[in-house]
Amino acid sequence: MDLTIEGKVYINGSFEKCCIGVDQGRISSIKKISKGEKHLDFGDKLILPAGIDIHVHFRDPGMIHKEDFSTGSLAAAFGGISCVFDMPNTIPQVTNLQVLSDKIITLGKKSYVDFGVYSCVTNSNIKNAREIGEKCSGFKIYMGNSTNSLQLDKSNLREVFKEIYSTGKPVLIHAEDEQCLDKNKTKERNLVDHLNSRPSKCEEKAIRDILESSRNINSKIHVCHLSSYEGLELLKNRAENVSCGVTPHHLLLSVEKDLKPQLRYKVNPPLRKSFDREILFEGVRSGFIDVLESDHAPHNFEESIVDFEDAPSGLPGVETMFPLFLHMAKKRKLSFQRLVSIICERPAYIVGIPKGKIEVGRDADIIVVDLKKDCKIKSEYLHSKCEWSPFEDWSAIFPMHVFVRGKKLIEEHELLGNQGFGRFVGK
């Protein structure tokens, strides 16, 4: 055995003192006592699966002044995320095999953590979805406009769901109805105006269309960044193959909070009221919501020195997601079972990768956590190019050590890993 890692290990819902054996990057055994060529004993520190973020925008290629895959993946690593899945609205947009292959090569040279890449399904490339699906990690559909996105008409949804079934890959959907957004568009001067421009009923309408169009089709369908009570209510009656996610910002922030400067919190779907926020948090606790996804979408500081109306939408969050919720688990605002389910197990299942769980045969993607090490989030110590956090001064617990495929990437909160270590998780 190459390596054994000892500590209080999270296995099947509880913590047990034991040793994880690692061979060639995979977990080869889990025993009460065992010793490999190298043995690391973390005493009573917690050992959890590393997180998987199925929704990031690392802006590479094409917008590397905002972020690039080295800074984005570095932020992920420090935040205990061992694998990220990048959205296709980079430049050029990922809509065909050539662009997809080029992007995978580019990212492979830069990434600190493992990664997947989505392809966008638009009105004009539906028939190529099967071919692209051989290689991409999944598909993205934009039903409503957002930053640099290509849309798909809702009349084409059913055809897409049918078309991708044989690929076995998931389709992730930005669920805001375009006509509804058009109808409600108003002049925007602040976050409340932005919310009024994109009301809950637009999300509700889009989700209704998704559920209707996917009836009796067994493709993996994931509704991204759920933000409203109405949306959650509809999804309570979803079929097994439909999942949904929520972001840290929709769970923790709302328009009633005194958020400044307002335009930096502009995001789609918008931050809503504390009523929606609380219902969503309850949805996470009770298990109705499957996944926590950061929707990490950074912009530069210069881009935010404009009028509210002209400011781009999107918040950073890949580095702070797991640490914020580790602190909440410590404070018993949600259980460790739910935490591991929404950040590790369910994401791994949705994108179909052998990670997200401490189990023989899976990748040894592991974090070591000292629950006594609370800290306050300070953006100056984060690694994204955008240099700010919507969670400045919030309490968090960052992992001390992070392993990816048995290799230590972070040791005592310091970087050990190299750019280019991260691998594409598909073919």
Ligand SMILES: [Zn+2]
């Ligand atoms: Zn997104």
